[in-house]
Amino acid sequence: MLLRPPRGAYAVGSTTLTAPVQPPITVGTGLTIDGPALVLDEVAFTVYYPCAGKGKKGVPWLSRPIQSTVAGFGRFAGFSTWLLAPIFYIFGVFLSIPVHPNAPLLRPPENNKQWLVVVFSHGLCGFRTAYSQFCAEIASSGRVVLAVEHRDGTAPATISRSGRTVLYYRQQDVAFPEDRELPGPLPLRTEQLKFRRLEIYRIYEAFYLDLRSWTESSGLPMVRTDEIALTGHSFGGCTVLDILSSPPIDSSQPLPVTHALVLDPWLEPLPTPGPVSIHPPSSLKLLVINSQYFTLWKDHYTRVLALVREWDAGRGKLLTIVGSVHQSFSDFPLLPLVRARSAETIIERIAELSRGFLNDTLDATLQGAPTREYEEKVIGKRPDGRPRHDVSGARLSEPFHDRTAEHMIQTRLASEPSYADGEDAYAMKLSLQS
Numbered sequence: 001m002l003l004r005p006p007r008g009a010y011a012v013g014s015t016t017l018t019a020p021v022q023p024p025i026t027v028g029t030g031l032t033i034d035g036p037a038l039v040l041d042e043v044a045f046t047v048y049y050p051c052a053g054k055g056k057k058g059v060p061w062l063s064r065p066i067q068s069t070v071a072g073f074g075r076f077a078g079f080s081t082w083l084l085a086p087i088f089y090i091f092g093v094f095l096s097i098p099v100h101p102n103a104p105l106l107r108p109p110e111n112n113k114q115w116l117v118v119v120f121s122h123g124l125c126g127f128r129t130a131y132s133q134f135c136a137e138i139a140s141s142g143r144v145v146l147a148v149e150h151r152d153g154t155a156p157a158t159i160s161r162s163g164r165t166v167l168y169y170r171q172q173d174v175a176f177p178e179d180r181e182l183p184g185p186l187p188l189r190t191e192q193l194k195f196r197r198l199e200i201y202r203i204y205e206a207f208y209l210d211l212r213s214w215t216e217s218s219g220l221p222m223v224r225t226d227e228i229a230l231t232g233h234s235f236g237g238c239t240v241l242d243i244l245s246s247p248p249i250d251s252s253q254p255l256p257v258t259h260a261l262v263l264d265p266w267l268e269p270l271p272t273p274g275p276v277s278i279h280p281p282s283s284l285k286l287l288v289i290n291s292q293y294f295t296l297w298k299d300h301y302t303r304v305l306a307l308v309r310e311w312d313a314g315r316g317k318l319l320t321i322v323g324s325v326h327q328s329f330s331d332f333p334l335l336p337l338v339r340a341r342s343a344e345t346i347i348e349r350i351a352e353l354s355r356g357f358l359n360d361t362l363d364a365t366l367q368g369a370p371t372r373e374y375e376e377k378v379i380g381k382r383p384d385g386r387p388r389h390d391v392s393g394a395r396l397s398e399p400f401h402d403r404t405a406e407h408m409i410q411t412r413l414a415s416e417p418s419y420a421d422g423e424d425a426y427a428m429k430l431s432l433q434s
Contacts, residue, residue, distance in 0.1 A: 001091070002058060003334060004133060004344060005098040007351075008140025011053025013103035016128070018044045018161065019206035027198060028183065028191030030174040037153065037174045037188075038195045042160040043202045044149040046128040048139035050115065051103035058096035061129050061331070063157065066093060069127075072156025072168040076125040091336050097132040105144075105214055105222055114224035117207070118358070119200060120147045123234030123266070125168060126330065127155045131233065133331050137351035143358065144214075144223050148203060152192040154235060189235070189269035196239045201249045204228070229259035229358055233329045237265030237288075241307075244284065245275035254279075261354055262288045263329045267303050277311065286316035287357040289350060291324040317362065319353060321346055 006012050021040050030037035063069045067081075070088050074081040108115055118138055122130060128149040135145045151158040153169030174188050184190035207225070214223045232240045240262050248254050257279065265288065267275075277284060288308055295301050308316040324346050327333055333343035349369070356365030 001095050001336065002098045003061065003095065003331065006133075006136040006140035007348070008137060008142070008355075010050035010106060010140050010142060011103075012099040012136045012139045013049050013051030013101070013105065014046060014059050014097065014099040014136075015102045016044065016046045017206070017210070018042055019202065020161070021202060025198065027195040029177055029180055030188060030191055031176070032169075032174055037169065038191055039164065040151065040195065040198055040202070041162050041164060042151070043199050043206060044128070044151070044158070044160075045203050045207075046135075046147045046149070048099065048132075048135045048145040048147065050106040050139060050142055050144075051100050052106055053100065053103075055100055055103060057098055057100050059099055059101050059129070061095040061097050061132065062088065062092040063127055063129065063155075065159075068157035068159065068165060068167065070156075073125065075168045075170060075173075076156065087337070095335070097129060097136065099132070099136055107216065108142075108222055114220075114222055115142060115144045116224055116358075117228045118143050118145045118261075119204065119228060119230050120145055121196065121200065121230075121232030121236030121239040122148065122150060122155070123232070123236050123330075124154050125156055126233065126236065127158075130332070131330050133334060133347050134329060134351060134354070137347070138354060138358070141355045141359075143229075146203060146207060148196075148199060150192075150196055150199060152195040152199075153188075154192060184269070184271070186269050192235075193239060193242045193269055197243050197246060198249050200230075200239070200243060201252045201255065204255055205252070226256050227258045228256055229261060230255070230257050231261035231263065231354070232265075233263040234266045234326065235269070237262040238267060238269055241265060241267070241275045242270060244277045244279060245270075247278065257284055259358055260284060260286045261357055262286065263350070264289065264291045264294050264326055265304065267300060267307070272303070275307070282315070285357070285360075286311045287353075287362065288316070288318045289329075289353060290318065290320040291326050291328055292320055292322055293325045295320040317357075321349055324350075 020042050024039050024041035026036045027038040027040065066088060070081050070085050073088075074084050077084070120131060120135055122128070128147045131147065135147050139145050149155060149158060151160065151166055153166050153174070155168065157165065157167050159165045169188065171188060176182055176187055211221045211223065211225065215221045230240045230243060232238075240260055243255065244257065244260055286308065288304060290301070290304065305318065308318040321328065323342055328343065328346045329350060332338065333340045334347065352369070353362065353365060356362040
């Protein structure tokens with residue numbers, strides 16, 4: 001079974017790369033029953049890139065070994081692996097991404113032109129192929145996408161070549177020394193952010209050093225690494241903002257980020273006030289694309305709105321995709337058994353807006369797309385008596401936006417529960433709603 005193929009101008013190839021980290025680096029003070037929770041001994045990432053489109057097509061969607069991945073999903077969802085295993089083995093084993101494995105990188109169509117790099121960070125219980133639809137769409141438009149496999153306990157399961165296996169970390173799986181001050185109100189997520197920053201710096205360095213693999217016979221690299229875009233979903237969006245608001249790791253040079261594409265970000269692990277970019281003014285463009293569900297989360301949306309408003313005197317932009325939920329940015333709504341009728345339309349719209357932003361043609365993209373300013377209506381009451389809100393008069397997948405460059409639109413938003421109380425359960429609630 002193949003997922004939906006990318007719709008861009010180029011066929012897409014895919015390969016997975018790893019690079020050792022020696023000596024291994026322990027991050028933070030979190031402990032599991034097996035020792036330190038966060039140990040970086042290897043970085044891994046799947047690369048999606050333009051290719052000629054020749055040869056076989058199909059890369060496994062589900063990470064191997066299957067039993068470890070099932071166990072990690074069981075931890076995240078709170079379900080028995082006996083319940084999940086039949087579904088994963090019947091459908092997951094045969095599900096493939098319609099890209100060409102290990103195909104040669106396509107030569108850029110113009111002389112002296114190079115493919116640009118996009119680094120993607122996944123959210124809670126995501127993994128390097130869980131956003132293949134989005135990553136392949138961006139690659140098919142002419143970019144090289146590095147989809148990170150975070151080994152911080154946010155993926156269902158990861159296994160390094162050293163044999164270190166990490167299943168999804170719930171809050172109760174990690175303890176912190178009682179004689180030390182906690183690193184923040186969400187200590188595990190705070191330390192995972194630091195781990196993720198380190199991973200992304202090491203991945204960029206490893207990819208830069210391996211440019212010989214992406215070079216023409218003339219010696220000209222076909223991939224440009226002096227300008228990159230960072231993008232991520234949910235906790236991955238939080239990771240992008242954390243990188244942009246934090247100094248470089250150790251002696252590393254700052255990442256040459258020109259575009260930050262933040263998809264439905266979860267901001268609660270970040271300190272307040274903030275985050276504030278440490279990059280020079282006007283050197284970095286920001287686009288936040290929200291799901292309707294997160295836009296209707298009042299307190300969180302207010303913070304996102306303030307972040308975008310303050311970004312370099314209003315150069316940031318915020319869009320919301322009508323009819324979308326938190327997992328609409330991933331492959332999950334497109335999988336067999338749970339496929340939503342609107343999922344394909346929504347992912348196409350997300351990809352269209354993302355391409356416009358990365359190509360610096362977002363304004364033109366918005367002019368050609370159905371958009372409206374934010375309108376809200378009360379559609380009923382919640383069990384606790386609070387009003388339930390929705391957006392009104394908008395077609396499915398239609399982006400409405402707060403045009404922060406021109407003016408701010410006043411909104412009245414529904415109050416939603418906080419991630420801080422049972423964040424894993426709330427994340428699962430969002431997942432099931434898609």
